[in-house]
Amino acid sequence: MRTFLARRAGLALIQLFVVGTIVFLLARLIPGDPARAVLGDNATEDQVAQVRELMNLDAPQWEQYFGFWGNLLRGDLGVSLISGRTVLEDLPVRMGNSLELVLLALALAMAIGIPLGRLAATKANKAIDHIVTGGAILGISLPVFVLGTLLLLVLGVWWPVLPPERFVSFAEDPLTHLRVLLLPVLTLTAASTAVVARMTRSAMLETLSADYVRTARAKGLREKHVVRRHALRAAMLPIVSVSSVELTTLIGSTVLVESIFGWPGMSSLLMNAVTVRDYPVIQAVVLATATIVIVVNLIADITVRALDPRAESV
Known part of the structure; x- marks a missing residue:
């Protein structure tokens, strides 16, 4: 039973890693700009650029990816881009x-x-x-x-x-x-x-x-x-x-x-x-x-x- 549990725990970690990687990539394939969604259609390009910088959306994808896993390992699920509350609140x-x-x-x-x-x-x-x-x-x-x-x-x-x-x-x-x-x-x-x-x-x-x-x-x-x-x-x-x-x-x-x-x-x-x-x-x-x-x-x-x-x- 111990061998079984150890094997399944390792498999579970691999599955979570794969799921996390896939959802990270797919989320960024959704059409549209989150910064524009926060500000609305009437926002200027300068305002959108400022919000993108605050949200770290202008960073390279690999930097966002490693930041995502780093935050996750610390128990930080991030802050909602829309509500401004931490994800752990909702x-x-x-x-x-x-x-x-x-x-x-x-x-x-x-x-x-x-x-x-x-x-x-x-x-x-x-x-x-x-x-x-x-x-x-x-x-x-x-x-x-x-x-x-x-x-x-x-x-x-x-x-x-x-x-x-x-x-x-x-x-x-x-x-x-x-x-x-x-x-x-x-x-x-x-x-x-x-x-x-x-x-x-x-x-x-x-x-x-x-x-x-x-x-x-x-x-x-x-x-x-x-x-x-x-x-x-x-x-x-x-x-x-x-x-x-x-x-x-x-x-x-x-x-x-x-x-x-x-x-x-x-x-x-x-x-x-x-x-x-x-x-x-x-x-x-x-x-x-x-x-x-x-x-x-x-x-x-x-x-x-x-x-x-x-x-x-x-």
Whole structure:
């Protein structure tokens, strides 16, 4: 396990370095001048030149590149070119808002999807199996922006159970925050629940037909015990793997969900930064997202090895 962790930690550092280099280069390929975006279209060339000098944008690219990594190693993510605040003032709050959506959606998806998949597998080719499978196909097929818009229209306008409200932090008003949180979480949960349910069903069907499960039945063990202690435990390996993939998918889906529901998360922060060519914010958000994805994949690998000791020798 130590060798595995050391190897994965080294790989993670390489991945972060590659991501940081790519985002540094791509951010500077965005059309437009950040200095002009700060001052507006009516600014003179002299004013733009002064601001570019203050922002260090007139320095050579290689000097900006090494300065970027030097600041990053010191824990300095830079100052927003537009707001004038340090990136660390806004990023933790926005990251917390996005992770609140993503983690709640994933927790609900697993809490609902695993029992549904288990039920469908134990009732294979029966009515309940067809219902779960059909619902899963519908959930996977329905795009996030369509489902989010429908939920907002139906539950917010036609049948105003959850009317649109301004975002309020949990500390400011817990009840209002939970009401505002519900629709975006449900939007993200739908597709992930469908994926988890289908994976659970497939994994359970495979393990239920395995030799050791038939042996457990032959020993006279109760069916519930066989399903829970033998089949479901073995099926958890692919479920954990697909859940880690779903977490990264949910992070990507927040771009649309945050836009639809006006949720102030990392995705909306990134989109605004790209629009005004705010290099420090773009770099910080992408690196923070990459770090989350890498850590999630590492945790998933460790969990799989803990569930299956044979993976230690892989």
